Amino acid sequence: MRRRFRIPWLLIITILVFVFLFAPILLVVLFSFNKTASLTFPFHGFTLRWYREVLSSPTFISSIWASVRVGLITVALTVVIGTLAALAVTRYSFPGRRALRTFLLLPAALPGLFMGMALLSVFSVAQVRLSLWTVTAGHLVYVLPYFFLVASTRLDRFDFLLEESARDLGAGPWTTLRRVTLPIIGPSLIAGALVAFSLSWDEVMITYFTIGNENTLPLVIYSTVKQSIDPSVNAVSTLLLLGSLIFLVGARRFVADLQQ
Amino acid sequence: MPAASTAAALGGNRSARRRRRLTIVVLLAPALVIVGGALLIPTLNLLVQSFAQSLGYGQIGYDFTLSNYTSVLTDPLYRSLAMRSFGLGAVTGVACLVLAYPVAFYVSFRLRRGRNLALYLVVLSLFASYLVRLYAWYTVLGTRGMINGALMSLGIVDQPISIILFNRFSLFIAFVNIFLPFSILMLTSTMQNIPREIIDSAHDLGAGPVKTFTRVVLPLTMTGLIGAFAYTFILTSGDYITPALLGGASANTALANTITDQLLTQGNPPTGAAISFVMLVVFFVVYYLVGQLERFKGI
Numbered sequence: 233m234r235r236r237f238r239i240p241w242l243l244i245i246t247i248l249v250f251v252f253l254f255a256p257i258l259l260v261v262l263f264s265f266n267k268t269a270s271l272t273f274p275f276h277g278f279t280l281r282w283y284r285e286v287l288s289s290p291t292f293i294s295s296i297w298a299s300v301r302v303g304l305i306t307v308a309l310t311v312v313i314g315t316l317a318a319l320a321v322t323r324y325s326f327p328g329r330r331a332l333r334t335f336l337l338l339p340a341a342l343p344g345l346f347m348g349m350a351l352l353s354v355f356s357v358a359q360v361r362l363s364l365w366t367v368t369a370g371h372l373v374y375v376l377p378y379f380f381l382v383a384s385t386r387l388d389r390f391d392f393l394l395e396e397s398a399r400d401l402g403a404g405p406w407t408t409l410r411r412v413t414l415p416i417i418g419p420s421l422i423a424g425a426l427v428a429f430s431l432s433w434d435e436v437m438i439t440y441f442t443i444g445n446e447n448t449l450p451l452v453i454y455s456t457v458k459q460s461i462d463p464s465v466n467a468v469s470t471l472l473l474l475g476s477l478i479f480l481v482g483a484r485r486f487v488a489d490l491q492q
Numbered sequence: 493m494p495a496a497s498t499a500a501a502l503g504g505n506r507s508a509r510r511r512r513r514l515t516i517v518v519l520l521a522p523a524l525v526i527v528g529g530a531l532l533i534p535t536l537n538l539l540v541q542s543f544a545q546s547l548g549y550g551q552i553g554y555d556f557t558l559s560n561y562t563s564v565l566t567d568p569l570y571r572s573l574a575m576r577s578f579g580l581g582a583v584t585g586v587a588c589l590v591l592a593y594p595v596a597f598y599v600s601f602r603l604r605r606g607r608n609l610a611l612y613l614v615v616l617s618l619f620a621s622y623l624v625r626l627y628a629w630y631t632v633l634g635t636r637g638m639i640n641g642a643l644m645s646l647g648i649v650d651q652p653i654s655i656i657l658f659n660r661f662s663l664f665i666a667f668v669n670i671f672l673p674f675s676i677l678m679l680t681s682t683m684q685n686i687p688r689e690i691i692d693s694a695h696d697l698g699a700g701p702v703k704t705f706t707r708v709v710l711p712l713t714m715t716g717l718i719g720a721f722a723y724t725f726i727l728t729s730g731d732y733i734t735p736a737l738l739g740g741a742s743a744n745t746a747l748a749n750t751i752t753d754q755l756l757t758q759g760n761p762p763t764g765a766a767i768s769f770v771m772l773v774v775f776f777v778v779y780y781l782v783g784q785l786e787r788f789k790g791i
Contacts, residue, residue: 241594242594242597242598242602243598243602245591245594245595245598246594246595246598246599246610249591249592249594249595249672249676250595250613252591252669252672253613253614253617253669253672253673254613254617254620256625256628256629256632256669257617257620257624257625257628259628259631259632259638260624260627260628260631263631312522313522313523313526314523316518316519316520316522316523317519317520317522317523319519320515320516320519320520321520324512324515324516326513326516332520335527336523336527338527338531339527339531341726341779342531342730342772342775343726343727343729343730343731343748343775344730345730345731345732345748345751345752345768346535346730346768346771346772347530347531347534349538349751349752349755349764349765349768350531350534350535350537350538351530351534352755353534353537353538353541353761353765354533354534354537354538356550356761357537369530370530372526372530373526373527373530373531376523376526376527380523427619430619434619434621434622434623436622436623436733437731437732437733440733440752441752441755441756450621450623453623453624453627454623454733454737457627457630457737458736458737461627461630461631461634465627466627466631469621469623469624469627470624472621472623472624473620473621473624476619476620476621477616477619477620
């Protein structure tokens, strides 16, 4: 029997889907270098003019700093709080442990719209002035479940007998944490922290409700697009994209951890 | 839980047990404060407001009333908006499954060396900024966008056509683009849990590729299909940024936008809160059904 040639449908669909996923982003990046203000083909040639424009605009610069600040504070708090909680639910067994794990993952199951609204309602009742701190509070509850998921799945595979051996050998709790536990789970925690940063960096839905006078980068892009667009929006979008892709560094481990 | 059982065995005396309980509380307290303070209390506050009256300009009168819910549930405008939003969510969910399934299948069963790279790319696109992708579609589909530019320079139309942007089609395209990576990842992870031996034995027992697929692979990936659909459905119908950018001049193109509008522009938090709780009930029904279907599948 001769083998009939079969059209590799699956391969074709897969390639088309990847093109669909990446083409729009690549177009934004490409046109951030366009010489003219036009955003359509033909492409007129390479320039860095739009990046210079962005980097000399006080609005954009201050929003980039605002996003960095919110992101770093969010990540620092998330890593500490999330790791402690993950240690509690993996090292100890206590009644309600499974329910608690679900409860801590709950924010990830709700749309940002709802979380933003709920936060704003409580801020306005408590007369909290909206600022980057209220934004940070929203980001914290939004990224915590993702970090907690990464940390607790990693700790599920961690052999806590190692800690007991260290104790038996005379290490105190602090030394055990620093010399045994953290070096083993560390890479996963770093991956989780990078994920947390890129989630915060890109967040719009909750931020829109909790923002005060100072804007974050995504909100500046959002309000600019609503007024008028030119390649400087592409340039600043490319910067936003680069920031999200910091995650790229940690992505491999993130994929590997979640596949376990 | 080797450590836990050892600890329990050692924790015979009371002070050790008390110290252990204290440790658990201290470890959990910050997380509980965050989720409780920034999610639970705000949600309860919103629930209370949904039963209060709006006094205009964002002022709220706290006398119990059901009028927000009755007006939301009886108003034909809200009903048609809800149908549109949830309809779009469902269509997007199905479209994501249809596109993600072959990709996930190819990645899990046909790729060997390239599998991690492919998954890496999917995760990359998941984290490549949500807002940048929306903006990208804005520049592709817009009045001065690439499709219009191409049509005009080819002489097919001489005026930019506006039917591509600012309607439900543009929303649909953008939503699929945004939520597709998630569906692919979820389906891939369920497919990778299928033991190869099961598929091999189906072949050995004489099942052709079609029968193996419909009787073995498809039922085993049901969990992933249902989960990915539910997630896409909920996030699509709860999204208000995409409709605000790509949905047209009037903000009332989606239920989610009506909510933000009531809250931020109309100064009517109680109505906004009531709509969002109706929406939340729909989401919980979806989650509940997902749970039921998974249990049913498990029998």
